[in-house]
Amino acid sequence: MSKDSRKLPSGGARVRVTHAGLCGSDLHRLPMDASTWPAGLGHEVSGVVEEVAGSAELQPGDRVAVIPLLWCGRCYRCLSGRLNLCLEGEAIGRTRPGGFGREVMVPDRNCHRIPDTMSLETAALADVVAVCVHALNVSGYRPGQTALVIGDGAVGLTMAAILRRWGAPVAVSSKHPENLELITGLAGGVVGASECDLIEYDHVFETVGRGASETIDQAVKLVGSGGAVTVLGVFPVGFGVPLAARALFIKEGRLVGSNSYVPTEFDDALQLLAGPLSGLSRLITHRFPLAQFAIGVNALRCKAGCTVKVVFEVGSEADAST
Numbered sequence: 001m002s003k004d005s006r007k008l009p010s011g012g013a014r015v016r017v018t019h020a021g022l023c024g025s026d027l028h029r030l031p032m033d034a035s036t037w038p039a040g041l042g043h044e045v046s047g048v049v050e051e052v053a054g055s056a057e058l059q060p061g062d063r064v065a066v067i068p069l070l071w072c073g074r075c076y077r078c079l080s081g082r083l084n085l086c087l088e089g090e091a092i093g094r095t096r097p098g099g100f101g102r103e104v105m106v107p108d109r110n111c112h113r114i115p116d117t118m119s120l121e122t123a124a125l126a127d128v129v130a131v132c133v134h135a136l137n138v139s140g141y142r143p144g145q146t147a148l149v150i151g152d153g154a155v156g157l158t159m160a161a162i163l164r165r166w167g168a169p170v171a172v173s174s175k176h177p178e179n180l181e182l183i184t185g186l187a188g189g190v191v192g193a194s195e196c197d198l199i200e201y202d203h204v205f206e207t208v209g210r211g212a213s214e215t216i217d218q219a220v221k222l223v224g225s226g227g228a229v230t231v232l233g234v235f236p237v238g239f240g241v242p243l244a245a246r247a248l249f250i251k252e253g254r255l256v257g258s259n260s261y262v263p264t265e266f267d268d269a270l271q272l273l274a275g276p277l278s279g280l281s282r283l284i285t286h287r288f289p290l291a292q293f294a295i296g297v298n299a300l301r302c303k304a305g306c307t308v309k310v311v312f313e314v315g316s317e318a319d320a321s322t
């Protein structure tokens with residue numbers, strides 16, 4: 001793919017993508033026989049700054065993790081600090097060219113330098129970690145409360161690790177024993193839901209989304225009195241789910257949506273990856289050059305063995321000739 005010829009606007013940055021994670025939400029937008037990478041996708045991005053336009057914060061050569069969200073800064077949601085809910089919001093990998101296009105153009109405020117000790121591969125996890133940091137913040141969780149995470153993908157396992165960091169007794173409802181084994185080794189104290197004696201939890205985090213019609217209902221049934229169900233999973237537009245509404249009423253439970261994150265939470269994510277949760281890099285179970293895009297997509301769809309996060313090495317030598 002040739003270099004993007006678009007002119008950088010003032011305050012913009014052009015980033016050469018080195019790593020781009022494959023998100024479950026990307027799979028929903030790909031045909032089952034996807035054989036080439038769509039330049040419009042890829043929002044879990046890290047790379048190297050190639051060009052800046054009037055930026056006092058960045059310079060070419062800076063190693064960065066990129067916030068994919070683009071906010072206007074003018075609407076009432078932005079002015080109230082809820083940049084993730086911007087009324088005019090866009091995002092690279094969704095409405096703008098994404099990380100699978102080898103290069104992204106974003107405002108310089110979206111580029112966060114990473115420590116010298118952090119690999120660019122690990123930095124590609126910042127988006128996933130920030131999503132979980134935001135969910136923790138909106139859930140009302142307090143240290144020591146019990147928690148159940150429904151789902152054992154990258155978001156679910158990251159959520160479990162962050163909760164353990166805060167001291168929560170954590171159970172994970174998992175369909176893939178190998179994934180559960182990975183997180184129990186990574187975050188001591190995490191157990192499988194089937195091994196947990198609790199019948200109710202202070203907090204339940206739904207991380208599956210997609211077309212899973214039973215997970216929110218399951219979460220409502222398992223949350224305790226006065227507890228909260230926080231939904232991180234991305235469901236299709238117009239998708240409806242059955243809900244144990246009376247259980248929510250009887251238990252005075254809260255049902256909370258959690259949508260992406262704000263920039264300060266992205267900073268928090270990088271700090272976690274640089275320090276107490278540096279081991280989350282082990283969630284990257286599969287690595288492929290973009291030339292093997294179809295193989296990577298198939299790996300995440302099939303989930304054979306331990307499959308958590310697929311990352312494409314966008315700047316790899318194996319991809320240079322394609």
